Amino acid sequence: MEIKSFEKKIWLASPTMHGDEQKWVDEAIQTNWVSTVGANINSVEEDIAKTVGTKYAVALSCGTAALHLAVKLAGERIYGMPKPNEGTLKGKTIFCSDMTFDATANPIAYEDGEAVFIDSERDTWNMDPVALEKAFEMYPDTKIVMLAHLYGTPAKFDEIKAICDKFGALIVEDAAESLGATYKSKQTGALGDYNCISFNGNKIITGSSGGMFLTNSKEDADKVRKWSTQSREDAAWYQHEEIGYNYRMSNIVAGVVRGQLPYLSEHVLAKKAIYERYKEGFKGLPVTMNPYDEANNEPNFWLSCLLINEDAMCKQVRGEKDALYIHEQGKTCPTEILEKLAKYNAEGRPIWKPMHMQPIYRNNPFVTVNGNGRARSNAYIAENGCVDVGADIFARGLCLPSDNKMTAEEQEIIIQIIRSCFE
Numbered sequence: 146m147e148i149k150s151f152e153k154k155i156w157l158a159s160p161t162m163h164g165d166e167q168k169w170v171d172e173a174i175q176t177n178w179v180s181t182v183g184a185n186i187n188s189v190e191e192d193i194a195k196t197v198g199t200k201y202a203v204a205l206s207c208g209t210a211a212l213h214l215a216v217k218l219a220g221e222r223i224y225g226m227p228k229p230n231e232g233t234l235k236g237k238t239i240f241c242s243d244m245t246f247d248a249t250a251n252p253i254a255y256e257d258g259e260a261v262f263i264d265s266e267r268d269t270w271n272m273d274p275v276a277l278e279k280a281f282e283m284y285p286d287t288k289i290v291m292l293a294h295l296y297g298t299p300a301k302f303d304e305i306k307a308i309c310d311k312f313g314a315l316i317v318e319d320a321a322e323s324l325g326a327t328y329k330s331k332q333t334g335a336l337g338d339y340n341c342i343s344f345n346g347n348k349i350i351t352g353s354s355g356g357m358f359l360t361n362s363k364e365d366a367d368k369v370r371k372w373s374t375q376s377r378e379d380a381a382w383y384q385h386e387e388i389g390y391n392y393r394m395s396n397i398v399a400g401v402v403r404g405q406l407p408y409l410s411e412h413v414l415a416k417k418a419i420y421e422r423y424k425e426g427f428k429g430l431p432v433t434m435n436p437y438d439e440a441n442n443e444p445n446f447w448l449s450c451l452l453i454n455e456d457a458m459c460k461q462v463r464g465e466k467d468a469l470y471i472h473e474q475g476k477t478c479p480t481e482i483l484e485k486l487a488k489y490n491a492e493g494r495p496i497w498k499p500m501h502m503q504p505i506y507r508n509n510p511f512v513t514v515n516g517n518g519r520a521r522s523n524a525y526i527a528e529n530g531c532v533d534v535g536a537d538i539f540a541r542g543l544c545l546p547s548d549n550k551m552t553a554e555e556q557e558i559i560i561q562i563i564r565s566c567f568e
């Protein structure tokens with residue numbers, strides 16, 4: 146079959162606007178409420194809290210800001226106010242999802258803490274409860290766990306929560322990628338002690354940017370709101386007792402979020418249809434899709450991903466910034482598929498490179514089901530049971546074009562392109 150390049154690029158995940166966004170942005174400008182106070186902010190805080198199922202939502206400039214203030218708050222609740230000029234987590238270890246975007250982990254460093262990365266399991270690609278329990282045995286003083294739901298698939302929350310309860314640890318939930326996903330009928334973003342979502346341009350709904358901190362505690366919501374507006378005290382002049390941040394959402398951004406929110410479930414349905422079409426389209430190929438617990442959970446299917454079977458992987462070598470492969474008949478690798486997609490003007494992406502493999506975090510501990518993942522010389526040992534699951538999924542997996550404006554016909558061509566890589 147002759148395949149022609151896409152005239153219009155097929156994106157991994159791009160914003161999908163509906164028109165209502167303009168209305169709320171215009172209203173903000175016409176009424177002159179363009180800064181960090183206004184009707185759009187109030188409305189989206191109320192609506193998101195209702196949608197996700199928390200009592201309070203605090204609108205912030207981005208998801209990273211929400212994660213920063215969430216982990217800072219967790220630190221203050223456990224360790225107390227830090228000394229001036231010291232992070233709240235100084236000298237503390239924090240357990241963190243390993244296969245995630247770096248915005249999950251960086252806020253730990255902002256507060257001078259040390260992230261201990263926990264390997265992923267194969268059922269949802271999220272934090273492995275077995276490795277987490279190992280980590281508590283190795284670092285029993287740890288009191289905070291940063292948990293991400295990768296690609297919109299809920300992690301094994303009950304197992305993780307039970308371990309955290311046993312060791313008296315709080316959970317900061319990073320639901321940046323999973324807004325609209327449910328875990329045992331509860332929305333992600335409402336599961337942890339301190340929860341965060343994102344409205345970045347590539348997420349399931351967007352505000353162009355933006356994020357939120359979610360909680361059931363009024364005191365915590367008030368604290369985060371205060372920190373996010375420069376920690377101003379109630380005085381006639383600028384009075385400060387704590388370090389502040391300029392992290393509040395603008396009423397313009399909130400206008401975009403307000404226009405998007407009514408379409409959240411429509412976006413989730415479109416993403417699910419994409420996932421199902423890929424699953425059907427790859428039948429017979431030596432691959433699997435990013436897995437989830439079908440009995441209990443409903444992901445938001447933000448990104449559809451592919452994992453190539455071990456015995457169908459051609460030779461692939463990755464350096465720090467480049468990748469090479471040698472094509473073999475009947476076999477392929479993520480690098481080959483991504484190059485081929487790019488050739489036809491479609492955007493895929495490698496799986497998020499695990500944090501323990503990132504140069505910036507090369508000295509941080511990494512715990513696998515076997516214990517200390519840093520103790521081994523090989524990055525990935527498949528045969529003896531000593532497996533670095535994150536490195537393995539990174540090597541064999543990729544994110545597929547998952548834009549919900551992609552038509553079924555366009556997706557069929559993507560599937561054909563990927564099939565041709567196995568020839």
Ligand SMILES: *Cc1c(COP(=O)(O)O)cnc(C)c1O
Pocket residue numbers: 206207208209210245246248249293319321322342343344345354355356
């Ligand atoms: C996008 C993302 C964030 C950060 O959100 P921003 O709004 O871009 O700051 C955090 N964690 C994960 C897992 C993300 O995918």
